Amino acid sequence: MMRLNRRHIMQLGGAAAALPLLGGQAFAQEKVKVGFVLIGTPDDNGWNYGHDQGRLFMLDAIGEDKVETTVVTNVAEGPDSERVFRELAQQGHQLIFGTSFGYGDYIHRVARQFPDTRFEWATGNLTAPNVALYNAKFHEGRAVLGTIAGLTTKTNKIAYVGSMPIPEVVMGINAFALAARKVNPEVEVTAVYVGSWFDPPREADLARSLIAQGVDVITQHTDGPVIPQIAESSGIVGVFGQGADMSAFAPNTHLTSIIDHWGPYYVQAVQSLIDGTWTNGSVWPGLKEGEVLIGPYNPNLAADVVAKAEEVKNAIIDGSLHPFAGPINDNTGTERVAAGDIIDDGEFWAVDWYVEGVSVVE
Numbered sequence: 001m002m003r004l005n006r007r008h009i010m011q012l013g014g015a016a017a018a019l020p021l022l023g024g025q026a027f028a029q030e031k032v033k034v035g036f037v038l039i040g041t042p043d044d045n046g047w048n049y050g051h052d053q054g055r056l057f058m059l060d061a062i063g064e065d066k067v068e069t070t071v072v073t074n075v076a077e078g079p080d081s082e083r084v085f086r087e088l089a090q091q092g093h094q095l096i097f098g099t100s101f102g103y104g105d106y107i108h109r110v111a112r113q114f115p116d117t118r119f120e121w122a123t124g125n126l127t128a129p130n131v132a133l134y135n136a137k138f139h140e141g142r143a144v145l146g147t148i149a150g151l152t153t154k155t156n157k158i159a160y161v162g163s164m165p166i167p168e169v170v171m172g173i174n175a176f177a178l179a180a181r182k183v184n185p186e187v188e189v190t191a192v193y194v195g196s197w198f199d200p201p202r203e204a205d206l207a208r209s210l211i212a213q214g215v216d217v218i219t220q221h222t223d224g225p226v227i228p229q230i231a232e233s234s235g236i237v238g239v240f241g242q243g244a245d246m247s248a249f250a251p252n253t254h255l256t257s258i259i260d261h262w263g264p265y266y267v268q269a270v271q272s273l274i275d276g277t278w279t280n281g282s283v284w285p286g287l288k289e290g291e292v293l294i295g296p297y298n299p300n301l302a303a304d305v306v307a308k309a310e311e312v313k314n315a316i317i318d319g320s321l322h323p324f325a326g327p328i329n330d331n332t333g334t335e336r337v338a339a340g341d342i343i344d345d346g347e348f349w350a351v352d353w354y355v356e357g358v359s360v361v362e
Contacts, residue, residue, distance in 0.1 A: 003267075003305065006200075007113050007179065007322070011248070012120070014123050017102070017343065018023050019266060025316075028137065029299065031065070031066055031068045031312055032066065032067055032069070032094050032095065032270070033068050033069075033070065033091070033092055033093040033094055033095075034066070034067055034069050034070070034093060034094070034095045034096070034097070034270055034273075034276055035069070035070045035071075035072065035088040035093040035095070035096040035097065035214070036051065036052070036070070036071045036072070036096075036097045036099065037053070037057055037072050037075050037081065037084055037088070037096065037097065037098045037099060037100075037103065038051060038071065038073045038074070038075065038099055038100075038110075039074075039075060039076065039077060039102075039197055039198070039224050040073065040074060040198050040224075042071075043075060043224045044155065044198065044225075045224065045225050045243075045244055045246060045249070046062070046196065046222075046223040046224055046225065046241070046242050046243035046244055046246070047242065047243040047260070047323075048073070048099070048223060048243075049243065049244050049324060050244050050260035050261075050262060051097075051099045051122075051260075051262055052071065053244075053262070053263065054260075054261070054262025054263040054265070054266045055069055055071065055266060055341070057262075057263025057264075057266065057267065058210075058263060058266035058267045059201065061263070061267045061352065062267060062270055062271060062274070063256065066283070066357070067270060067274075068094065070088065072084050072088070075103075076192045076229075076358045077100055077101075077102025077103060078102075079106070080098060080274070081085040081098075081102075081103050081106045082106035082109055085098065085103075085106055085107055085110040085119070085250070086089050086110045086113070087112075087294055089110060089112040089113075089114040089117045093117065093271060094118060095117075095119075095120065095269065095270065095273045095278070096117065096118070096121075096229050097120045097121070097266075098120070098121050098122065099122045100122065100123070100197065101122070101123045101124065101166055101168065103121065104121055104124050104125070104126065107119050107121050107124075107131060107260075108126065108128055108131060109131045111128055111130050111131045112128070114130075114360065115129065115130055116130070117130060118130050118131075118273060118278055118312045119131045119132070119134070120132045120133070120269060121133055121134075122134055122135065123135045123168050123285055124329060125167075125302040125349055127193065127281070127282060127285070129280055130280060131280060131325075132267070132269075132279065132280045132281055132282065133183075133281070133282040133283070134265055134282075134283050134284075135168075135282075135284045136260060136262075136284070136285060136286060136291045136292050137284060137285065137286025137287070137291075137292055137346075138168065138171070138172055138258060138260075139171040139174070139175035139323055140175070140292055140323060141258035141286075141287065141292045141293075141294060142171075142172045142173075142175040142176040142219070142258070142288045142323070143175045143178070143179040143312055143316065143321075144179070144253075144256075144294050144309050144312050144313045144316075145176055145179075145219050145240045145258065145321040146175065146176035146177060146178065146179030146180040146182075146219075147179045147182070147183055147246065147308055148238070148240075148255055148256065148301070148305055148308075148309050149179065149180045149182065149187070149217040149219065149238070149240075149255075149311045150179065150180035150182070150183040150184035150187050151183050151304075151308060152217060152237050152238055152255065152301070152302075152304045152305060153180075153187060153216055153217045153237060154183070154216055154237055155215070155216045155217065155240060156186045156187050156188060156216045157187075157190065157191075157214045158180060158185065158187055158188070158189055158215060158216070158217040158219075159189065159190045159191070159210045159215040159216045159217070159219070159298070159346070160172070160173045160176055160177075160191045160192075160217045160218075160219050160220075160221065160265060161192055161193075161203060161206055161207065161210075161219070161220045161221065161222060161227060162190060162191060162193050162194070162220075162221040162222070162317055163164065163194055163195075163196060163197045163221055163222050163223075164193060164194075164196070164197075165193060165197060165247070166355075167348060167349045167351065169193075169221050169235070170351055170352065170354070171348055171351065173189070173191045173221075173354060173358060174270045174355045174358070175323040175324070175352070176189065176219060177189040177354070177355050177357050178323065178328065178355055178358075179312065179323065180217060180357075181346070181355075181356070181357045182197060183300065183308065187333075187357060188357055188359065188361070189357050189358045190210060190213075190215060190358075190359050190361055191337050191354065191358055191359070191360045192206050192210070192361045193348075193360075194206065194222055197222060197223045198222060198223040198224055199210075199222075200224055200226040202225050203222055203226045203227050203230075204227075204230050207226075207227045207230040207231065207234075208230060208234075211230075211231075211234050211236055215236070216236045216237040216238075217236065217237050217238045217239070217325045218231055218236070218238075218239050218240070219239070219240040219242075220239075220240065220241075220242045221242060222242065223242070223243065225241070225246045225249040225250075227239060228241055228246045228250035228253070228254055229249050229250060230247040231250055231253045231254075232249065232251070232252060232253050232254075233251035234253075235252075235253070236253060237253070237254050238253050238255040238298075238316075239253065239254055239255065240254070240255055240256060240257060240258070241254060241256075241257030241258070241295065242257065242258060243257075243260050244257060244259055244260070244295075245257045245259060245295040245296065247295070247296065247298070252297060252298075252300075253298075253300070255297065255298050255301060256294055256295045256296065256297050256298065256309075257295035257321050258292060258293070258294065258295070259292075259293040259294070259295050260291070261291050261292070261293050261294075262291070264291070265285070267292065281293075284345065286316070287313060287316050288316070288317045288318050288319075294309070294313055297309070322342045324337065324342050324343035324348075325341075326339050326340060326341045326342065327339040328355055328356075329344075329355070329356045330353045330354060330355060330356065331338070331353070331354045331355060331356055331357065331358050332357070333356070336353060336355075
């Protein structure tokens with residue numbers, strides 16, 4: 001899939017006058033203007049697709065007679081994003097969603113300049129009076145994928161292709177590896193970084209290199225479907241999709257996907273804006289809340305593998321299993337989490353180490 005060379009702006013709903021956003025004021029009759037800033041395009045069939053599906057879910061639930069949305073695509077995580085957030089605020093958008101971690105500094109700069117505009121930062125880690133955070137416990141889904149990978153690999157060599165070494169991705173690698181090695185202690189996990197959320201040529205090169213080294217199961221933490229496509233053509237045991245169901249790109253080797261279901265949160269956030277109850281909170285739902293979903297399993301997966309995956313998923317949902325329950329050693333053999341302890345939600349963001357069995361290729 002080619003990245004578009006120019007930014008595209010989409011507007012849905014009729015024209016609406018810019019409305020002031022003061023205190024807890026509700027918006028009774030006029031449409032509210034809501035902006036979405038995407039790092040890629042909705043046709044990536046992954047991360048950006050998931051956010052745009054969430055936007056459409058929100059519009060359907062609340063109604064286009066009440067909400068007008070603007071979507072700005074292909075906004076890189078850099079200084080130009082500040083201009084985009086500022087322009088949306090100047091155009092009268094009362095709520096603006098920045099859907100990538102690297103937007104954080106720029107969201108906060110613009111938020112200080114427009115204190116009556118509300119901003120929401122996906123996967124962020126710092127609130128402000130008019131900046132809220134929303135995230136999803138993707139690592140819970142990674143534990144399910146790791147379980148499948150550990151049970152299906154034939155070479156005991158599996159891999160995780162990540163975007164960048166930020167906390168969210170490190171969490172995913174560790175959860176994936178811990179779950180895989182729990183069901184198959186012989187598994188070795190190779191982690192590689194693309195250096196970008198979306199770089200199909202590099203992703204393809206990394207996938208081919210990993211497969212040449214004997215890796216037969218790959219999961220990804222990047223935005224598009226090129227890795228499933230490479231996996232399908234190579235005939236390896238399996239691959240996992242990211243952000244959306246990618247089975248259409250690899251019908252034989254796609255084992256399942258993590259699906260990001262942002263819709264209910266977007267409904268909640270926009271409705272709170274309309275009602276005048278919006279707050280600068282921080283939310284982190286996961287499998288239990290239905291924001292992280294496990295997609296359909298490949299029909300060729302063995303019944304016992306599916307049963308184990310479902311067991312892990314359901315145990316995480318009911319609270320009887322935590323993906324980061326100790327004992328946990330890092331890949332140098334140092335104990336990081338003692339038996340009976342867990343890495344709690346507040347500690348995740350400081351984890352800059354990898355669990356036993358993980359090799360990171362620079």
